[in-house]
Amino acid sequence: MAKLYFRFGQMNASKSIQLLTVAHSYEEQGKKVALFTPAIDDRYGRGVIASRVGIAKRAVVVEEDTDLFACVRAQMPDCVLVDEVQFLRAYHVRQLARVADDLDIPVIMYGLLKDYRNRLFEGSEAAILWADRIEEIKTICAHPGCDRKATMILKVKDGRPVYEGEQIEVGGNDLYKSVCRKHYFHPDVEGLMRATGP
Template sequence: MAKLYYRFGQMNASKSIQLLTVAHNYEEQGKKVSLFTPAIDARFGQGRIASRVGIAKHAMPVDDDTNLFELVQEAPSDCVLVDEVQFLRAYHIRQLARVVDQLGIPVIMYGLMKDYRNQLFEGSEAAVLWADQIEEIKTICADPTCNRKATMILKIKDGKPVYTGEQIEVGGNELYRSVCRRHYFHPNLAEM
């Protein structure tokens, strides 16, 4: 029976490489996979899912006008994989739920849960509300003196922590660090 999965984690938790591994496993068995990624995230090129370890695949970019249900219905696959789901709209997540319920195709969504202000993203909130199964992908705090689980995202600009502002500013390690709660409020920026 098909399910809607939401696999979340902090930055550098291996979400994208896990997605790419799942895609490879399906394709290795001769099955078709549909890959989607938000158009807003073009860090590795428009419509590319890439891992920091250097592996990448082409994906269909999703913008506000994209109807995921219609796209999958027109070109059915054995599995739908979505990267950076936090940047999608709530209606995109409902469309993915319809893919599972009406087309019987499993959907696995990967992404962040919270932003650097410790607020849910629209796509993440909808994923939590609609998913059949929620799984955490864990990583450790970016502070080299700490072995705690990373539960927060710290935004750093001009060498200083940032806790307010616009929710979405696409970036990687140059802008964000995954940290534990203690280092979110008391970062050792010189050590990170």
């Protein structure tokens, strides 16, 4: 029986490259893969799943009214891969659970667990509730000299840490840093920005 997987990690934890590697493995075996990415994430272009190492693939864009179950049923792929699941709605994740249950197609969702305010995203919360298996993709704190596991996302704007505001502001290393709990609450922003770049 197919399963619904949620693989989460902080920024720069290699989530997208792992997704693209899984897609490549299926395709190398002559199998069909369906790729999905939320409309809000257009950092690399609309409908593109890209890794910071320079590898990218086209994907179906998930809009508010997209019926993922219907999309997958029309294609009947061997596997479904979803990038940035945190930006999806809970009903999208429920549709993906139906793909695994009713169509017997494995679904692997990749994304962040929490936002910079240390609160769950809607899509991530639904993924935790519905997934058969939850796996963490680990990375280390971006703070200079720290080797602790990164468990939080620090938002930095105008040289200062930000802990409140709108949940979603799509950005990359210029805006967010993956850090441990200690450096989330006590960041050396100047050192952090110098060590990791803009």
